[in-house]
Amino acid sequence: MTATKLLVLGVVRGFGRAHGYRVRAELLSWGIDDWANVKPGSIYHALRQLAKSGLLAATEIADWPGRVDYSVMPEGEKEFFRLLVEALERPEHRDDMLSAGLALMPALTRDRAVCALSTRLAVLEGQGAVLRKDPEAAEAGKPPPHLGELWTMRTRYVDLGVEWTRELLERLTSGEYEMAGEHEEAFGMPGAWRTPVEP
Structure with a gap:
């Protein structure tokens, strides 16, 4: 539920206050539905669980039976940023976590996003160095030759991750994308999103 948790916290935070249908x-x-393993039912479940754990405040709307509006509590704000930074820093996460982190990246200041992605880059470069040494060490044990494809595949994935992360860092440091704190109605500012239109 971690990617769902991050996305739900981010959307509620973006609106300032939102009900389940709006999220x-x-x-x-x-x-x-194309880039994250998030099902519609899991969104409502996440809202209830986040409220139960004190990360979201849940307010029942008297004039609209059954409707509950959610807003981010101070602990939810901390958890949102913890998950967001972790999603960008840690390459060992599944793709849906990185995708959620990228979707919400503008909630970070430019410096914080650059710092998180620089950490990611350093980890990926370290992984690449280790992978390039492993086939040499494995020669001593003489594994079946086709297993070398595992190292080839993993090394290429890491190399692609290094290249993409470097390019994203270049775009960020050159001023691309509007990041939190750069404009009072920027994507990353709490409650700065458009006012929800009621269904």
Whole structure:
């Protein structure tokens, strides 16, 4: 549920206050069904669990039976940033976590995003160095020759990750994308998103 948790916290935070249908509609408008393993039912479940754990405040709307509006609590704000930074820093995460981190990256200041991605780059470069040594060490044990394809595949994935991360860092440091703190209505500012249109 970690990618779902990050995305739900990010959307509620972006609106300042939102109900489940609005959160679901927003995430679907981002195409999450193509790049994240987030099902519509898991969004509502995440909202309830985040409220139960004190990360979101849940407010029942008296004039609209059954509707609950959510807003991010101070602990939810901390958890949102912890998950977001971790999603960008740690290459061992599944793709849906990185995708969620990228979708919400503008909630970070430019410096913080550069710092997180620089950490990611250093980890990937370290992984590449280790992978390039492993086939030599494995020669002593004489594994079946086709197993070398595992190292080839993993090394190429790491190399691709290094290249992409470097390019993203270049774009960020050159000023691409509007990041938190650069404009009062920027994507990353709490409550700065458009006012939700009621269904």
